[in-house]
Amino acid sequence: MKANVGDWLVIKGSVVDRPDRRGMITEVHSSDGAPPYVVRWLDTDHVTTVFPGPDAIVVSAQEQRDADERARHRFGVVQSAIKRNQGTDERT
Template sequence: MEAHTGDRLLTHGRTVGQPDRVAEIIEIRGPQGTPPYRLRYADGHESLTYPGPDSVVQHGGGAEKPEPR
């Protein structure tokens, strides 16, 4: 797994009914983009994590912004 600052980490829910969690990667602590990652969730909570097989890196920080006209 390789990530860059500003990418998002999507962690799938582990049980039925548990929602997926998305967090912004704000710091890379491993060499060459490898874990551990410091994450910031939408509610402001931050954590240091080693993502498991239920996690996916979304490169580019999410949806693209529309171009101004």
């Protein structure tokens, strides 16, 4: 696993009730990008030093932006479908 400052560390949720956890890598101490990483967690804003396990992946800043845009698009599509269905339900 290799990372750069500004990349994102994503720890995959292993069960239904536990979503993925995401944090921005703010420090990489090795010159080759190997762990450990200092991470600021998105959900808590806490900063921790992390030795990622097998359930973790590193995502570049651009890959994360692309994933966020896809998620926003999917959310918009679902919202539009709900609004269309509400309009249909009100007319019947």
